[in-house]
Amino acid sequence: MDISFKIPYFISMFPKILQLFPETIKVAFWAFFLSLFFALVLAIIRQYKIKGLYFLSSVYVSFFRETPFIGQLFLFYYGFAQVSKTIRSMSPFTALIIALSANYCAFMSEDIRAALNSVEKGQYEAGLSIGLKPLSVLKRIILPQAARIAIPGLSNNFISLLKSTAIGFMIGYKDMMAIVSMETSRSYRFLEGYTAAMLLYWGIISLLSYIQTQIEFRLNRIY
Amino acid sequence: MDISFKIPYFISMFPKILQLFPETIKVAFWAFFLSLFFALVLAIIRQYKIKGLYFLSSVYVSFFRETPFIGQLFLFYYGFAQVSKTIRSMSPFTALIIALSANYCAFMSEDIRAALNSVEKGQYEAGLSIGLKPLSVLKRIILPQAARIAIPGLSNNFISLLKSTAIGFMIGYKDMMAIVSMETSRSYRFLEGYTAAMLLYWGIISLLSYIQTQIEFRLNRIY
Amino acid sequence: MVDVKELKKSFGKLQVLNGISFHLDPGKILVLIGPSGTGKSTLLRCLNYLERPSNGIITIGNVTVNARAAKKKEIYHLRSNTSMVFQNYHLFKNKTALENILEPLLSVKKLSPSFANAEALRILDEIGLSEKKDSYPSQLSGGQQQRIGIGRAIAVNPKVMLIDEPTSSLDPELVGEVLHLLYKLAAKHTTMIIATHEMEFARQIADHVLFMEHGQIVEEGDPMTLFTAPKKERTRQFLQKFSLNL
């Protein structure tokens, strides 16, 4: 036989992987909302070159975007643990969310910055001209228009995040991919395991993508 | 202190990691240019809903964006190898470039699509009105304007790509990160190893980011 | 030559063009007047299929397109016979004033670079913007942008020019100059369809005038008759304000 692919084993993987779905989604959602928030702050500071914070935020983005995530995670979870009792007693769950948020917000801030940049200057001026404060203009005029441009990039990041939770396994956090790796290293049936995982991820993320498409459609309608 | 940080070991890591720099950069550049090209094609098909290709390209993007890369790589390099002699005799270098390109072009196409979407409809119409064919309008009018919006997202992707080459170790391709994990697997001095890697990546990618900033500055000047 | 039969267009439930038909001989200037939101811009945009009409037959030069069975090729052909000046200019934002005018010369008409350059500079001079040749649209005043828009359309050198409010941002001096420019084009047998709300400009330039309202032609005729002795009550009423203002 040229191909060894054991269908029953492949099928048996689905329920096992799905059992860990909550672990994946919990971390991903927490990290997504945290990083979205901080990304927004970073993007605004950088796009509008807000004095005093611009340099700091640039260094932050540079560091977290330009160094490997695994290094960030280890440095935080093992390196800082040596000086901080809080971190030493931190659960892998919390540590993972913190590390992922800190990392992804740097990437996401770049997507948001580009989207802010895509809104014509005239919209900002019009907002100021009716007496809105810059932050209000941002909130009421610029961000709603930037959203439709930012969404594909942010959605890219959310999808990556959902998959990145797998890295948590390095510090002992088990997500969907972790169970694949555990199960398959016992049986050495990696193809079956990974293929099952792929189908599951595809199914789950397709749902999210569908939501993305719907939001984009609604936002684009009026332009 | 529970974990010690051995400075000489830390320093000794730098030359070792740097030795593999060419391997990292070779794969990253090839994969980046290939995926940029295909991302462009995908983005255009999807943004302008080109008949006959739209559905196919949507499925492609959906599959490659929404399934774990490690699964894609394994399925391609190990799964398909069971039926294809070409793949069986393919070098890890080539396979890695193909798999990374196939994956990243899906993500990058979303960034490009958003950027195309950010260019006003009027620009497209003006192009058509002077007698340009749609593809020429795209090339001469839309893409140059979309570029400044696409660049932060594409640069995010390029940076991720540069780090993703590490996954090549799964199929036997050794890059800068591979050497870190090899070195530290015996000594368990992973903090020293990863910190060294972080600094090196930071340095290298900072250079690229600097280029990004310069390009963005030039492109934004006239808006 | 332009011939339009029963042109209709709606946005959702809103019927914007309600069956427009007219005929225009080569080298003639047709002017569209009518209240804001009446469908003048939409009509111009339909004529080169930037907006897809729902019904009607459009003939421009040697191309005829039936809205019910429009083929891609026909549409390109139609567009290559026309050029358009947009109400809100739509200059290429990534190109300087000069490059905006060069674009049709180089990419569509495929002139040699040196020849195209000379021609573009001549046009820039004609619209009085030689000094601004290296400015980007974001660095131009409203009137300057409008003139570049006209210059770009002239560079196409088409059979038919579709011109939407060419003088809206121009002062009286420049209105006179644009008038002059368009006269010269007409003398070279360029057919023109111009939407405008400046009645004086319309009266001076038109060979034929359509007064539109609610997507229909209310009255048409030569400018002399239409402006001085309109037949319909609505036309009289519309033009009354014009005379009152004067």
Next chain:
Amino acid sequence: MVDVKELKKSFGKLQVLNGISFHLDPGKILVLIGPSGTGKSTLLRCLNYLERPSNGIITIGNVTVNARAAKKKEIYHLRSNTSMVFQNYHLFKNKTALENILEPLLSVKKLSPSFANAEALRILDEIGLSEKKDSYPSQLSGGQQQRIGIGRAIAVNPKVMLIDEPTSSLDPELVGEVLHLLYKLAAKHTTMIIATHEMEFARQIADHVLFMEHGQIVEEGDPMTLFTAPKKERTRQFLQKFSLNL
């Protein structure tokens, strides 16, 4: 009250405003005329610091800002005393016609939603666009967008309105209506500075006229004198075309 002293502004090497000074009493209407690219829009934009002047002192109502030492607070204060109608409208693209007008009422003036709504609908009615209240800017004709722009600026109910080419896309009927609208505002003591190239409109609405060229005031005076008996040769020349055209 508006008082401007020695206002200067340049873009790179290009000196666009070359020391502009004028004074305007409350409730008066000042009209800026002059060739395209002369700095009319730039002047208006400098008055509320959308463009930072390089020199000059601007007083609007109770706020005085010196360009050489402008503070953020002063600038906000200045802006809250003014509203602006843009030459290219700049409607909020993510908001309907109604929402565009509601925005200053709700977010700046903090009216109660029901009260704001009634007020916005009244303004929409005044500019003749009640029917379009739920349309987005991309679904409006040029003239419709321009009127929403005016409506939005009216909603701010500022001490001073800065109005850039308010009638450029309007037909004679609507020009009459806008004229009427602005009269009413002036009667309510709103001070106005209007840049326009429609001389007839300028003549009818102005209390005072500035004729600008190359970023300088060439001549100023009441419209009667300036339009019928200009003192400077350049003014006469500029206005000649206006009379010629008519």
Next chain:
Amino acid sequence: AGCSSRSASSSDKEDASKKPIIISTTGEHAFFSETNKKGKLEGFEIDVWTEIGKRLNREIQWKTAGFPGIIELLDSGRVDTVADQIGITEERKEKYYFTDVYFYVPYRIVVAESNNSIHSVNDLYGKKLGLLSNDIAYSYFDELDPEQKIEYVNYDDSTGVPADVAMGRLDATLMSSLHIDTVKKESGLKIKGVGEPVYTEDNGYPFQKTKEGKLLRDQVNGVLKELKEEGFMKKTALKWFGFDPME
């Protein structure tokens, strides 16, 4: 997989005895398969296979990859076997032909240096035990801990596990007793091995379940038997580990 593969395999057969044996390994497994400073592979597995190659008169070629890549290299037919301390289990036997056991690896409990309360599996009840995903410990713990009283914490690879033990995030982990001292020495971590070995892992070389796989497995088995009898295995083990695990 029709005629082309059949003809390929028939031609393979003719010179099968001359073809090199290709073996995958991680090159990052202390004492078994390491990469030295010059980038060359060395270790117990390397020595054993060099000898097997000599005796079978076949060239040996190595392919390195991470785990589980080394296993997949075998599945995809790129290598003939895997040499990296692969444990034999019933489940894996379904998929591969294994050679006879050539090595026993005893696993011991590892705890923080300051911990004096853990000495055996029973002491682990109610405690946190870190295990790797590719540990074969699981098959033993069904017996050792039938009531699931131990709290298992799984890790993808071993990078952080000893550090977590030292820091007290874990109460214990299991480590091959061959490695405990080196890890301790090189990393400087304050950990120690305690008690008797919990279980031993049987190592063998896996071959694809094909005719060729079986053939080669049988040949290798023959050589392994010779090597054991002649004391080569013992000598090599002493060289790398300082003792003979087969005793």
